[in-house]
Amino acid sequence: MKKKLSLLLAATLITTLGTTSAMATMPAKNDSPTPFKLSGSYKASLRFSDVLSSDWSLRFVTEASTKGIISGDGYGKFRPSANVSNEEAIIMTVRAMGLADEALQLKDATLQLKDAATVSAWARPFVALAIQNGFLDQDIALNPQANADREWVTELVVRAMGLDADAKAHMTDKLTFKDASEIEADAVGYIAVAVDKGVITGYPNQTFQPNKPVKRNEMAVILCNAENRFEYDDDRQVQTQGQLNGTISAVTSVGLTFSSRTHQDLNLKFASTYFVFVGEKMAAKSALQAGMSVRVFLNAQGEIVFVHAKKEAPQREQIETFAHGQVLAYTAPQAGKKGSITLLLQSKTALKQADKKLTLDIAADAAVKLNTQPKTFSDVKVGDRVGLTILNNTVVGIDVIPGTLQKLPE
Secondary structure (H helix, E strand, O other), rough: OOOOOOOOOOOOHHHOOOOEEEEOOOOOOOOOOOOOOOOOOOOOOOOOOOOOOOOOOHHHHHHHOOOOOOOOOOOOOOOOOOOOOOHHHHHHHHHHHOOHHHHHHHOOOOOOOOOHHHHHOOHHHEEEEHOOOOOOOOOOOOOOEEEOOOOHHHHHHHHOOOOOHHHOOOOOOOOOOHHHOOOOOHHHHHHHHHHHOOOOOOOOOOOOOOOOOEEHHHHHHHHHHHHHHOOOOOOHHHOOOEEEEEEEEOOOEEEEEEEEEEOOOEEEEEEEEEEEOOEEEOOOOOOOOOEEEEEEEEEOOOEEEEEEOOOOOHHHHHEEEEEEEEEEEEEEEEOOOOOEEEEEOOOOOOOOOOOOEEEEEEEEEEEEEOOOEEHHHHOOOOEEEEEEEEEEEEEEEEEEOOOOOOOOOO
């Protein structure tokens, strides 16, 4: 990588908090979730005059603008083909991580970069936060106004996603791009992981063009793709604010009803200004149908300002499910290997299974909690009453509940 970055896991990338975005808090994940509470908002995006309805990047530009990651020029234009500078790429990534408000508290911070004097005043707080959080080495020459190239941005975003270790494990991969020889050796793993995760792609002529400057609409695509590749977990649900995911149950003249990922049926109204996308195409509200998988962003009044729907509902194995019961058998994950757990189900309807017993693998990185406090796998015992969070038929969360569950009647 041309300007070596040291980025640590930034689990809050999925929060996508912009400089003016204070967003609504999702309920805790359980079978009887607390009522949805609104504590903030997204703002509806502008309809930029230089991004046409036929533009391939329209959905990403609108989404990134709604989230406050990338704004327009103040004159109704987005300037989609303008290049992104190194300092702008850092700012956009910090915003996507949800750390913009924290960055603005560092306006008087002193930078130790070799070319600190050349960093723009408005960018300094974001660069300072990146250094403070280990996202950027402080003893480098940033070249802040230079164009950010595809190789550099790819490494930045992959590390921000917490995939640095994965990237290092793929440093010897053979990339299939025709211009793979132009990619620096220490960037191979980052590009391999980014392509595998769908964060970035090559060009139709099968090249990657690592030194090509990243344009503003391309940065919108990269950051939106990165956010949507995060695996779901307990903490991120709390942090995913203002964005709800679910399946449409009904569409009315003023809003829609959908079943959220926390098993709540929510009735939401459309704001006076909102955008609807089905797939990657802008669409009318009438294009929304029951059964579609949907993401919605809400404003300060809890109204919909952005909808991204897919024509097909998610498959069952892609949806988080929940089960409560008593542990009958348990093997803890060890050394990166999955464990297993067998429950006597408290509710036979929890997973719509007729059998009272449920046996599942436990992910090696599953979260364990007791009374909402983090615990370890060793804290789970046979006979415990637990709540499981299940994704792709694998346990990704275990909540140990104090007390003993009475045996279900035969």
